Amino acid sequence: MGLSVFSHRSSLGVILTVLKARFLIISRYRGSLFLESLLPLVFAAMPILIGVAVAGGDAAAGQNFLANVGTADYKLYMLLGASVFIVVSTMLWIVGFWIRREMEMGTLESIYLSPAKRIHVVSGIASYAFIRSSIAFVAALAVGSLVFGVNPFRGEVYAAVAFLLLGLVPLWGLAFLFGALILKIKEANSVINSLQWVVSFFMGVFFPIAAFPPILRYVALTFPPTWMNQGVRASLLNLSYFFEAWYIHTAVMFVFAAVVPLLGYSIFLSTEKRLKRKEGVGQY
Template identity: 30%
Template sequence: MRGRLGTSLSTRIRYMVLELYASAYNAIKTYVRYPMWIISDLLSTPLWLIMIMLPILLFLPKGEWNNPDVYRHFYWGMIFWQIVSMALWSIGFAIRREQQMGTIEPLFLTNANRIIIFAGRVIVMGIDLVISMIYLTFIMAAFFGVNISIEKPALLALGLVLSMLMSLGFGAIYGSLVIKLKEASALSNILQFIILGLAGVFFPVTKLPENVRIFSYAIPYTYCIDIVRYAAMGSKTLLDPALELLMVLVMALVFLAVGYLALIKVEENAKKTGHIGTY
């Protein structure tokens, strides 16, 4: 009995690894197939940075303009913005794109783990994130004279990975909603900027009015960016760093589980009604 159970478990793990490899391979092939997407991101990133920085700098005391920590907050805000966007656009709308292209039916006819099917997007986003970090580091040094240093590299890497895993789960939940709503671009834009503002992506939430912070503390991304800034800049955290890291880990696992169940539920309903490929 133990041998059979061990074999069954090892077989499931092997299949899961193969599914993850296939998903990552497909996502990377698609990513490099369209180099203009990469070039477009590289060109638009500094424009977004300037567009966000200028209005905020205008309301800061002039003495803060020479404070390198202000620019480092913007730097890590831009990096984390990509993680938030990953949930809403790269993963959430990936399901919608599969539906529009007519490929979601064969995907859902397989017995592959529904989360793993779209997990390849996380691999691509990880590559994109590394490119952005290198590129933005150069921009900060060249245009603002600010050097980007990292206080705790291992903790930063862990924080970013857990944040991306949470985005994978959140993206799956959102993707299941998109299957029902069909078109949710406006909702994605609204959610994106609400999260950016209330979660303190570009500035600590302690800078917000006290009555607004209640909403900030209810957003999981608040603690993700908080632990990332702590690891990168050594800034003060909302909670004890160890507790905050544990919270991010638990939230990542919860979002992955709920996202998986949401996809399964929506898939079952769509198969019953015959609307799985309808767009």
């Protein structure tokens, strides 16, 4: 441990240093920040165009969507789904890729050898992901509203923001789970790409999960981002919450917020411990 002194201040120092380092790195790649804010637009545009093609026109698409989903504003529905998805995706992507890149660059073992606690290093990364994903959400919604000509402020805006913030807490836990998965299986690129589709599928980014067969619906309901997505949509588009009442919806999200981060971190620790004992964390 050398001359290291452990205190709350030094712990906070580690988190802030990691955060600063990540922002310094991304500041070198401003183009990626710009393009990141455009991706949800493209992501939302696909189902909108599919809808117009299937229904045979904009008006028919609105009518059919109202009959099937409960709102005629299918553009805002898709935009909200895509914007919430970019939050989830950014969180998972940043944490997953961070571990993978440290592995590839051969610096993951060095991090383990440093006196800084991993929880603080990972918290720094997770905080960075939290800030990046929040910025991505706001940018996507703002630009998307202009492009698609929709008004995102027509419903219960404060409730939507509350659902979004509450939904971000379990995402930290999912990010740890994801990190554990990357540590275990190594190859991140394809897994991240595929998991993004798994996530968007179960979140119901493009459709209500009521369209799922019962088993899939139950699986989707155990997935915290599904609740975040529905909470945001229900408050802004006046759709029904899961189990109808907003307070049940909120209560379930609080449970997720309390349980998932602890669960995610404990799984991350046990995976890490097993790897250190068997093969070391430097292998990739």
